[in-house]
Amino acid sequence: EVELVESGGGLVQPGGSLRLSCAASGFTFSDHYMDWVRQAPGKGLEWVGRTRNKANSYTTEYAASVKGRFTISRDDSKNSLYLQMNSLKIEDTAVYYCTRAAGTSFYTAMADHWGQGTLVTVSS
Amino acid sequence: DIQLTQSPSFLSASVGDRVTITCRASQGISDYLAWYQQKPGKAPKLLIYAASTLQSGVPSRFRGSGSGTEFTLTISSLQPEDFATYYCQQLNSYPLTFGGGTKVEIK
Numbered sequence A: 001e002v003e004l005v006e007s008g009g010g011l012v013q014p015g016g017s018l019r020l021s022c023a024a025s026g027f028t029f030s031d032h033y034m035d036w037v038r039q040a041p042g043k044g045l046e047w048v049g050r051t052r053n054k055a056n057s058y059t060t061e062y063a064a065s066v067k068g069r070f071t072i073s074r075d076d077s078k079n080s081l082y083l084q085m086n087s088l089k090i091e092d093t094a095v096y097y098c099t100r101a102a103g104t105s106f107y108t109a110m111a112d113h114w115g116q117g118t119l120v121t122v123s124s
Numbered sequence B: 001d002i003q004l005t006q007s008p009s010f011l012s013a014s015v016g017d018r019v020t021i022t023c024r025a026s027q028g029i030s031d032y033l034a035w036y037q038q039k040p041g042k043a044p045k046l047l048i049y050a051a052s053t054l055q056s057g058v059p060s061r062f063r064g065s066g067s068g069t070e071f072t073l074t075i076s077s078l079q080p081e082d083f084a085t086y087y088c089q090q091l092n093s094y095p096l097t098f099g100g101g102t103k104v105e106i107k
Helices: none
Strands: A003-007 A010-012 A018-025 A034-039 A045-051 A060-062 A070-075 A080-085 A094-101 A111-114 A118-122 B004-007 B010-013 B019-025 B033-038 B045-049 B062-067 B070-075 B085-090 B102-106
Touching: A003 A094, A018 A034, A018 A094, A018 A118, A034 A070, A034 A080, A034 A111, A045 A070, A045 A080, A045 A094, A045 B085, A060 A070, A111 B045, B004 B085, B010 B019, B019 B033, B019 B085, B019 B102, B033 B062, B045 B062, B070 B085
Parallel strands: A010 A118, B010 B102
Antiparallel strands: A003 A018, A018 A080, A034 A045, A034 A094, A045 A060, A070 A080, A094 A111, A094 A118, B004 B019, B019 B070, B033 B045, B033 B085, B062 B070, B085 B102
8 A cells, every 4th residue: 555654844943944754655666756745724735846766867846936945855765755945934834745646657647645744834 | 837727716516416627727738637636634635637537446426528728627416525625737847736726615
């Protein structure tokens, strides 16, 4: 059974940093693209970014709102995905979800599995 | 960036009703579109991908259609467990984007 478990959320001051982790199990992690998606309290979903798999050189994509501040990485040996968040802003307050992309084509790169989410609160 | 506009943003319906949600893209995205369902306090769940392909385990009362810039999600006979918020997502180009959501509530 596919399982994604996020950790690392918490309260951080504006301008601070936080690193989220996502532990994956139940599938061949190294084969899959992985995304982070966030949801501000009472708001809709916002795609944060993606890391491709080894076959695609682990390249990354980011939303404009986080580019230059957030970095997505992965460790296939540990079946883990990470989100390093720097220069945090109040508007980064959200639940952050780790998601697995089903495949690597345009037709199949949707999120077919989601973690339970971890809450990040940016406040002074 | 490709903008996705969902309508309506809120709808009130009864059990057994046929419900249609529309998602319009600001430019053509072929059929690279997915639909998700989210219940309060829970992670979203994939319903449909490639605009019209039902994800495994999703009831057949859910149907997706469309291509290009206009897409619809139809629930043929609304069930109590279908009251939730629905989101579309385009996978045509980066950054990937979601629609603003449609909340389906009990009438």
